[in-house]
Each structure stands twice: as structure tokens, then as C-alpha cells.
Amino acid sequence: MTDAPIIGKLLVANRAEIAVRIIRTASRLGIPTVAVYSEADADLPHVALADESYLIGPAAPSESYLDIDRILAVAVESGATAVHPGYGFLSESPAFARRLRDAGLIWVGPTPESMEQVADKINARNLMQDAGVPTALGTREPVASFAEALEAAAGISYPLMVKPSGGGGGIGMVIVHSDDELETAFDSARSRAERFFGDSRILLERYIASARHVEVQILGLADGRVIALGERDCSVQRRHQKVAEESPSPGVDPALRARMLASAVRAGEAVGYRNAGTVECLLDTETLEFVFLEMNARLQVEHPITEEVHGIDLVEAQLRIAAGLPVQFDPDEVETRGHALELRIYAEDSKRFLPGPGLISEWTVPHGVGVRLDAGYAAGNRVSVNYDPLMAKLVVTAPTRVEAIERAKAAVADFTIVGPKSNLAFFAELLENDEFVGGRYDTGLVSRMRP
Structure with missing residues (x-):
């Protein structure tokens, strides 16, 4: 006799890459899955990968992935017992979480009350300040x-x-x-x-003129404790939006790391946080003092690099916490191993970063030791103008940062996308950039590369 699954049946209220990623973990755990899709996404991999799939509306997000009534109706119709929102769309909607909770479904995320506390930047700043978390x-x-x-x-x-x-x-x-x-x-x-x-x-x-964007992954456990799982450096940004991340941060030493992780735990405790979340900070590159930026009450896009350096499946942890169970690792003995980089592969040009959607006619992906690809598309799929242009996340892990960069160079060179535009050429340039390779960069790096 095998153990019963953590959750009876899981509906994934999202699309593309993150939906695929969640479905894969749920399937590994023996949890039946339900996918939802818009008319524009009927042929995407997440639709075929799930055990059941339901059309929820036209391409416009407001009429599909943001339609609470329709998604709730599918959850009831399919017999789902839990809903994972992924990131974006309804992932930080207290109203959605409450509707699901009122319908007797498990919400795989923080409580609606915690989400409300941190959604407002002014309220979040004041809460963190009062809790002793450094703020600007x-x-x-x-x-x-x-x-x-x-x-x-x-x-x-x-x-x-x-x-x-x-x-x-x-x-x-x-x-x-x-x-x-x-x-x-x-x-x-x-x-x-x-x-x-x-x-x-x-x-x-x-405003901190020269800053690194460093964030800490937290988990609010079912027993009420809040733990921190290391930091991620998210300073490679265009238009204040992340394009590449790494863990650990090359700008954080052990003493600073200990302070940042302790502050992140205090931040989570201040709002009674449960499930996966991220405390984002700005780190002054001159003084090495950090300040609270915001808290994201959901799973982050860049969560795979934390998984790789700590050997933890964060989606599994989310599911277990939502079901009221202990996590699958010892919270007091979290392993750290090597260095990981994530490159966000967008359907956009490599110079001005303008979206370039289209039909994918060729999709040849890299393989090998330490190479992970979380993708939401394949050859024959169309990248739609209706959604964020993220096609995939290329994640590489190696024993050292130098080796991770070399492995990333090879992986980028082995990745071919024909049809939509892609920013692969930008990453080839980034991985040769002296500031980045030396680990001395800040949030202004991309603007210096693209003056």
C-alpha cells in the first residue's frame, strides 16, 4: 500500500513555464493535476502535461487567467481540492484566496491577511520598521x-x-x-x-545610487516557524525588471548574509507568514548596509536557483505546508552546495529589450550536467502578445561561480530559438562582461551595457 498523496487533486491557476514546473512536482508526488488555459494557449505544453485541462476563456487575461469566477467554477467541476496560483495573475490576490478558502479548497500560498499586509508598500514599510527590519x-x-x-x-x-x-x-x-x-x-x-x-x-x-538587489527566500512552516533559505542576487535588471539572478550573491559575505537572513525571518514573523515568500532588499555597494524593499507573497520566478543550491523542491514544500504537514527537509540543517545562475529567456530583442512574439519554428535546448531548463514553450508553439514574453528559464549549477559562468556560456551557445526574437545574444554578452564576471556589478549594469 502506498501513502496517500499530500493533496487530493491540484488545479494550477497559471500558464506556460510555471504551470509546467508545478505540474511536474505534483505528478512526482502522485497528485492528479488540472490545467487551465486560454484560447491562445491551447497548444502549450502545460495543457497536455496535466491529467485534465479546461478552457477558461479568450486570450485576454481579464477574461481568462484573472477570471476568479471561472477558475473557481473549474476547480469545483474538476473536483480539485487545492489551487496553486504560481506567480503573477492571481497569485497575490487576497480576494481569490478567500473565495477558494470559502469554497472549502486549499490555497497553496500565504493567508489572505498576510498578503493584504504586505501588498501595500507603505503599510509593509511601516510594519518592517516597527519589527526592527532596516528600511530606507x-x-x-x-x-x-x-x-x-x-x-x-x-x-x-x-x-x-x-x-x-x-x-x-x-x-x-x-x-x-x-x-x-x-x-x-x-x-x-x-x-x-x-x-x-x-x-x-x-x-x-x-534612493541608493549604487545598490545591489538582493532577496531572501523565506518559508513560513506549518508549525508556525519562519525560516530563511539563503539569498539571491537579482541586480541584472532592465527597466527595474529582473533578467538574470544568481545564488549565493557575490556581494554578500557570511556576516552580512547572517544579518540579512535574520532580518528576513523577522519580516516574515511580523505578518505571521505561512508558505513560500521573498523579502527583497537593496544593498548599498559602498556601505554594505541593506534596507527592506518589499515582500512578495508568492513563489518567485527565480526560485530554481535556491532549489539548486539547497537541494530543496520549493513547490513540494509549498504543497506540504498548505496541507499542514512538515517540510521534506530538516529546517535546522539546510545544506548549501555550489553556485547557481538563472537566465530568463524572453521573446525580446537583445539590444532594446522590446517584445518580439511569434511562432517558434525551431527550439533546440541545451543539456548536460548542471543544466536545468524550465520552459513553457516548444517548437510549434506561438508566443502570444497577450502575456509576459518569458519563454523559459535557463538554470545552471556548478561547484563554483567561475564554473557556473563557464557552464552558462556553453548552455547559451547550445540554445537555438527561431521564430520569435530572443535575448540569448544579450546573455552571451553578459557572461563575458567584466563587471558581471568579477561579481562587482549593481542594478545599473544593464544600463551601462546599453547606454
Whole structure:
């Protein structure tokens, strides 16, 4: 007789790469899976990989992957007992989590209450500050007018960052260096925040001119403890959005790492966090002081590099925690081994990073020791204009950072995509860049490579 699965049946409320990744772990654990798909995604690998698949609407996300009523109806119709939201779409929607919970389904993620606490950047900053987590000098209340912004700026000093209180992905953030710039930036940030997030509230925060973007993976366990699973360096960014990550960070020494991990645990404890989450920080490259940036109440795109260096399946951990079970490893004895890099393979050009969707006519992927590919597409699939252009995540692991970079070079050279544009040529350049290879880079690296 075999043990019963952790969860009866799992619906994956997402698409492409992350849906494939979740379905694979669930299948390994003997959990039947349910995929959902839009009309544009009918031929994608995640649809065929699941045990059952349901069409949920047209290509537009608002009519498919963001349609709570339709996804809930499929969950009930299919007999699913749990829902994993992946990342993006409804993954950080307290309303979705509550609807599922009220319907008697297991939500594979943090509580809706925790999500609400950290979704608002102003509230999250204040909570972290009160919990003793380092934060940048900034406003504790929304800035309602330009006059208030001027007054706040005088107390913070330039340069500073104008940020929407809601939303994420760098949308609406503007760096300003003077009162004149502030007026334009304030109006622009409010307008974009209202348009993208339906929330025009703005905060001001001291801007760190030379910073690394370093984040810590946390897990809120079923027994109430919060643990930290190392850090990831996410400083390779274009337009404030990540394109490559690595773990461990070459800019973090053991003493700094211990401080960052301890702060991340305090951050999770401050909101009673359960399941997988990430505490994002900015690390000043000159002072080596770090400050809280935000908390992501979901599984991150870049989670595979944490899995590779610690030998942990984070999706399995999520499922076990959601089911009220202990994780599959000893939380007090987490192994660390080697170095991992993740390169996000986007359907975009390598110079200006503009989207270039299309039909994939050739898809030849790299293989070998230490090479992992989490992909949402294959030859014959079409990359749609309706969704984020991420096609795959190329993850390489090796005993040392130098070896990981060399392994990544070979993997990039062995990867062929014909049809849509791809940023493979950018990665070939990045892996030869002196700043990156030397580990001395910050969030301005890509802008220096593409002035």
C-alpha cells in the first residue's frame, strides 16, 4: 500500500513555464493535476502535461487567467481540492484566496491577511520598521500633493525614489534629483499608479545610487516557524525588471548574509507568514548596509536557483505546508552546495529589450550536467502578445561561480530559438562582461551595457 498523496487533486491557476514546473512536482508526488488555459494557449505544453485541462476563456487575461469566477467554477467541476496560483495573475490576490478558502479548497500560498499586509508598500514599510527590519528613510503616510512631496523631500534629501504604494514590477517608479524633477515625477507616478493598479497613492524613499538587489527566500512552516533559505542576487535588471539572478550573491559575505537572513525571518514573523515568500532588499555597494524593499507573497520566478543550491523542491514544500504537514527537509540543517545562475529567456530583442512574439519554428535546448531548463514553450508553439514574453528559464549549477559562468556560456551557445526574437545574444554578452564576471556589478549594469 502506498501513502496517500499530500493533496487530493491540484488545479494550477497559471500558464506556460510555471504551470509546467508545478505540474511536474505534483505528478512526482502522485497528485492528479488540472490545467487551465486560454484560447491562445491551447497548444502549450502545460495543457497536455496535466491529467485534465479546461478552457477558461479568450486570450485576454481579464477574461481568462484573472477570471476568479471561472477558475473557481473549474476547480469545483474538476473536483480539485487545492489551487496553486504560481506567480503573477492571481497569485497575490487576497480576494481569490478567500473565495477558494470559502469554497472549502486549499490555497497553496500565504493567508489572505498576510498578503493584504504586505501588498501595500507603505503599510509593509511601516510594519518592517516597527519589527526592527532596516528600511530606507522615507514617508510613513501617503503623499497626497506636490506640496507634501516637497516637504517630505526636504526631510529625506535627494536623490529619492517616487514609488506607487500598490503594485510592483518597477511600474511607476521614478528617480528624482531636484525639486523641479519631483513635480513632473510625482504627477507621472500618480497617473501610472492609478492606471495600472487602481491606486494613486505615492510614497517617497531615499534612493541608493549604487545598490545591489538582493532577496531572501523565506518559508513560513506549518508549525508556525519562519525560516530563511539563503539569498539571491537579482541586480541584472532592465527597466527595474529582473533578467538574470544568481545564488549565493557575490556581494554578500557570511556576516552580512547572517544579518540579512535574520532580518528576513523577522519580516516574515511580523505578518505571521505561512508558505513560500521573498523579502527583497537593496544593498548599498559602498556601505554594505541593506534596507527592506518589499515582500512578495508568492513563489518567485527565480526560485530554481535556491532549489539548486539547497537541494530543496520549493513547490513540494509549498504543497506540504498548505496541507499542514512538515517540510521534506530538516529546517535546522539546510545544506548549501555550489553556485547557481538563472537566465530568463524572453521573446525580446537583445539590444532594446522590446517584445518580439511569434511562432517558434525551431527550439533546440541545451543539456548536460548542471543544466536545468524550465520552459513553457516548444517548437510549434506561438508566443502570444497577450502575456509576459518569458519563454523559459535557463538554470545552471556548478561547484563554483567561475564554473557556473563557464557552464552558462556553453548552455547559451547550445540554445537555438527561431521564430520569435530572443535575448540569448544579450546573455552571451553578459557572461563575458567584466563587471558581471568579477561579481562587482549593481542594478545599473544593464544600463551601462546599453547606454
